[in-house]
Amino acid sequence: MTQPMLEVKDLNAFYGKSHVLRGVNMEIMPGEVIALLGRNGVGRSTTAKAIMGEVAPKGEIIFKGKPIAGLESHKISRLGLGYVPESRDIFPTMTVRQNLVLGIKDMKNPGKYTVDDMLDMFPNLRNRADNAAGVLSGGEKQMLTMCRTLMGDPELIIIDEPTEGLAPKIVQQIGDTIAEIAKTGVSILLVEQKLSIALRIANRVYVMGHGEIVYGGTPADFATRDDVRKEWLEV
Incomplete structure (x- = not known):
């Protein structure tokens, strides 16, 4: 069982x-x-x-x-065990890419997801990968927090x-991603x-x-x- x-x-x-x-x-x-x-x-x-x-x-x-x-x-x-809180906490002065890297728990043994995997999953984030995360929309911040959690290989x-x-359009996208x-x-x-x-x-x-x-x-x-x-x- x-x-x-x-x-x-x-x-x-x-x-x-x-x-x-x-x-x-x-x-x-x-x-x-x-x-x-x-x-x-x-x-x-x-x-x-x-x-x-x-x-x-x-x-x-x-x-x-x-x-x-x-x-x-x-x-x-x-x-x-990964956690994506409703507060959508990101590091606003760091780039999207840097936020994703922070999700890696062990740099010597990274998980099954790479930064490029996350950017492929969310084209919106790829377009802003080298921008400060603080300029993202609410939906993009939600995508980023989910992706950062996935980088820890939960x-x-x-x-x-x-x-x-x-x-509504972003709600649909978030649902599809989950x-x-x-x-x-x-x-x-x-x-x-x-x-x-x-x-x-x-x-x-x-x-x-x-x-x-x-x-x-x-x-x-x-x-x-x-x-x-x-x-x-x-x-």
């Missing part, structure tokens, strides 16, 4: 006295794309941060069979709200609000409400669950 790439068991997290995550359970299999859906403020981004060690977790987080709950973020990253990537605030990344065998946990993107590329979906998972299933099954959509997703 295939072992999950990532297992989250009874995960709790707090901001001060505020109990944000209340026993989250989920798993991601190798090569699987999981969409984590839910309204703003239900704990989706906190789940991502707890897995990555940016928020103190209480519970079990098991990556490739090894417990990682409580490890420092850089140690989790070196185990093969086996699983957590991508938090990649289409937030982007134009689908292409998945085809290379990288597992993906996609935190997303847009159902059209999430359901198009995900193998399974989880829905969060009030800090816990309230539904899990395939996109086909989810499409039949008007009750879930109305109670937990519609505004």
